[in-house]
Amino acid sequence: MGAIPTQRETASCACGAPAQGHMPAHGEAEPRAQTCTTFPGSPLAPGSARALVRATAAGWSADRLPGADHLTGRLVDDAVLVVSELVTNAVVHAGTEVTLELRLEQGAGALVVEVSDHHPSRAPRDAEAEAPYETPEYGRGLRLVATLAESWGVSFRRGTKTVWARLTDQARAAGGPESRGGRLVLERGLRAAESLAPDPQRxxxxxxxxxxxxxxxxxxxxxxxxxxxxxxxxxxxxxxxxxxxxxxxxxxxxxxxxxxxxxxxxxxxxxxxxxxxxxxxxxxxxxxxxxxxxxxxxxxxxxxxxxxxxxxxxxxxxxxxxxxxxxxxxxxxxxxxxxxxxxxxxxxxxxxxxxxxxxxxxxxxxxxxxxxxxxxxxxxxxxSQVLQRGLLPAAVAEIPGVRSALVYEPCDKGGPSGDFYDLFPAGDGRWCFAVGDVQGKGPEAAVVIGLARPWLRLLAREGYRVADVLDRLNRLLLDDATEAADAAARALVRPPAPGDGPQTRFLSLLYGELRPFDGGVRCTLASAGHPLPLLLGPHGDVRTAARPQTLLGVVEDETYTSETFELRHGDSLLCVTDGVTERRDGSRMFDDADGLADALAGCAGLSAQLIAERIRRLVHEFGGKPPEDDLALLVLQAE
Known part of the structure; x- marks a missing residue:
């Protein structure tokens, strides 16, 4: 690109495309003189383009073409700046070939500059080095097309995209509004060109x-x-x-x-x-x-x-x-x-x-x-949080002559837990308590808890004995109406699939009744498939306080029994779910070799709250990982 292309007065550009795109307005004279050349992607192209503009303007002036008398030095300088920015952005930064076209309008004394990209969908420079499976980067031939089109113009031909600018110096010499507007357009375009010329490295x-x-x-x-x-x-x-x-x-x-x-x-x-x-x-x-x-x-x-x-x-x-x-x-x-x-x-x-x-x-x-x-x-x-709150008591009842402490830690914070508890007054100087664990979690567990808790309260307040409460709750869990409620709960999670049927609902439950008297509390309780409660004496002796029986919801004709004993001053009753007894550390469980009883024996002399907190801490420390099951424990201590 060292040599300056020769100017030509022609009605078509060097590539053979018709010279169109800028449409004269307000009676403009048709273009009389024109020159064009194609610039390949080369760092020398902007310099050659600038030289072409100056040489062309000088040639038109020397030949005294119509309108050439308006080609002042300021107008030529403006054209050089516009052409330099356009060619630099298109050729140097994008690496595509462009055609530069200059026209002199007769009578109007206007210089029209056009830069056309003949490869608008060709990948930029160095695209051939990309791997064949990569997506090429298209259409960056003229980075200024969209910006300058707002102020000047853009034309589309078959296979080309052109941006053009019409520069005039007539009104500027007179100081009229057209010159000021034209100059502002040029300055805006040049500022855009400056901002769009990117950091090459970035x-x-x-x-x-x-x-x-x-x-x-x-x-x-x-x-x-x-x-x-x-x-x-x-x-x-x-x-x-x-x-x-x-x-x-x-x-x-x-x-x-x-x-x-x-x-x-x-x-x-x-x-x-x-x-x-x-x-x-x-x-x-x-x-x-x-x-x-x-x-x-x-x-x-x-x-x-x-x-x-x-x-x-x-x-x-x-x-x-x-x-x-x-x-x-x-x-x-x-x-x-x-x-x-x-x-x-x-x-x-x-x-x-x-x-x-x-x-x-x-x-x-x-x-x-x-x-x-x-x-x-x-x-x-x-x-789930709203549902969980509805499944648990809002407050734990205070029992005369008894201190209570509770630890409740659901493993899944995003869904209803399978563990539940309750401690409530039953009338006639009686208080009842329950610690239960439903097989499974989520909506199915919520259905069972939602039935068990209110039925426990209702039966207790109706005066049913502890064993009778378990008998009736067992039959309730096996009732067909409960199965229908269970199916409805599963439908909330996923649509029923072929072969889906009622799911068996197993409930392990420790349920008891407390009657305070002078000198202590009389306790009657029963365990249905639940970890047995432990009774801690004031001197550290520990024994079980119930005998094992069948889970609720398994055997229809099961008959449950209960045990009665007294809690004297300093005695503590510990009730837990299997999240405590079956806490794992590898193949070992927390309650292996009477581990829970040994832990409770070490709590002699502690208050109910300290006993509950110590057992909770020992359970957490037993395994290297956080507990993977729900954890609930209740401590009742006679004052």
Whole structure:
């Protein structure tokens, strides 16, 4: 490209395409003089293009072509600047071939500059070095096309894309408004060219990463996002994934689904909540947050799609170096439900590269799915907590002459536990207590507990003896109506499948009755398939206080019996579930070789609360891992 191409006055460019694209307006004279040449991808191309402009202008002036008298030095300088920026961005940065075309308009004294990319879908420079299975990066031949088209013009022909500028010096000499407007357009375009000319090293790094790391980035991002069960953590993680790799800053707004639906219908809403703001520079985060909160995104902007829409640039919050840039908003939609908006920004750009916008659109869909999953988990956890509270007593009754202490630790914090307890007054100077364990967890266990607790209270207050209460509860659990309730509970979890039938409901239960008297408390209790209660004397002696019997819900005609004994001053009764006795450490269990009795013997002289806390601590310390089963224990101590 060392030699300067020869100018030609012709009606077609060197590639044979018709000279069209700029349509004269307001009676403009048709173009009279024209020259064009093709510049391959070469670092020398901008210099050759500048030389071509000056040589062409000098030639037109020397030949005294019509309109050449308006080619002032200032106008030629403007044309040189425009051509230099266009060719530099297209040839040097993108590596594609372009055709430069200059026209002189007769009478108007205007110089028209056109730069056409004849390979708009050809991969940029060095694309041939990519592996054949990688997706090429298309359409970056003219980085200024979209920006300059706003001020000047853009034309499309078969196989080409052209950006053109019409420069004039007439009105500028007179100081009229046309010159000022034209000069402002030129200056705006040149500022855009300056901001769009990227840091070559950063552009090269971005291009290489997008080609070779985008798929693995999305895969790793999916794994990270899928492991989060809190929507605020999802928002924070999204910011760390995007900044600084894909953008200079990022913000995530969250909205509840009812609000999002209302806005989509055009009604007013309370507005989204700015959950997270992330910037590559930490000292910019707070100022950026304040600026973004003043202008939140509205769901009407792309409410039904995850594709990007422009977002106002918060230049005042980003300092002098961030005065100009591009920002895009992505709606976060999962399952047709609007969940929020993701906004990204990058300084020094007026338009994000298509490769980046497409990648973040894919990422935004994954962020939306993670937020939706986190919200679903939160809803289920809330329902489970409400259900759990309904299955347990609001308060433990106080019994005259008896101190009580309770430890209750459900293993699964996200669902109803299979363990339950109760301690309530039954009338006529009686108090009753129960510690039970239902086979299984979740809704099926909740059904059994929801039946057992109120029936225990009802039967006790009706005056039934301890053994009779167990007899009737056993028949209740085997009743067909209970099976129907069980099936309904399973239907809440998953639709019934062929072959599904009523599930057997087993309940282990320790149930007892307390009658205070002068000098102590008379206790009557029975154990139905439950770990036997232990009685601790004031001097450390330990014995079992009941005999083993069959689980409830197993044998229809089972008859239960009870034992009665007295708790004197200092005596303590320990009732536990199998989460205590069957706590594992490898192949060993906590109650192997009377381990629970030995632990209780070491609690002689302690209050009920200290006994409960010590047993709980010993159970936790027994295994190297946290307990994998629900844990419940009740201590009753005679004063």
């Amino acid at each position: 552009a090269e790094r971005d291009r290489d990463w997008l080609h070779r790391g985008a798929l693995s980035f999305l895969a790793e991002a999916s794994d990270l996002l899928a492991g989060q069960l809190d929507e605020n953590l999802v928002a924070a993680l999204a910011g760390q994934l995007i900044v600084p790799r894909l953008a200079d800053w990022c913000a995530v707004w969250l909205e509840d689904e009812a609000m999002g639906r209302g806005w989509a219908d055009g009604t007013a809403g309370a507005g989204p909540r700015l959950a997270r703001v992330w910037h590559g520079s930490e000292n910019r985060m707070e100022e950026l947050r304040r600026a973004l909160e003043k202008d939140p995104p509205h769901p009407a902007d792309g409410a039904g799609t995850s594709g990007p829409v422009p977002h106002p640039w918060p230049g005042e919050a980003l300092g002098a170096r961030g005065e100009h840039g591009a920002a895009l908003a992505y709606r976060l939609v999962a399952g047709g439900r609007p969940l929020g908006t993701l906004v990204i920004g990058r300084a020094g750009l007026l338009r994000f590269p298509d490769e980046v916008t497409g990648l973040i659109e894919d990422l935004s869909r994954r962020v939306a799915l993670a937020i939706g999953a986190a919200r679903q988990y939160a809803r289920q956890a809330t329902i």
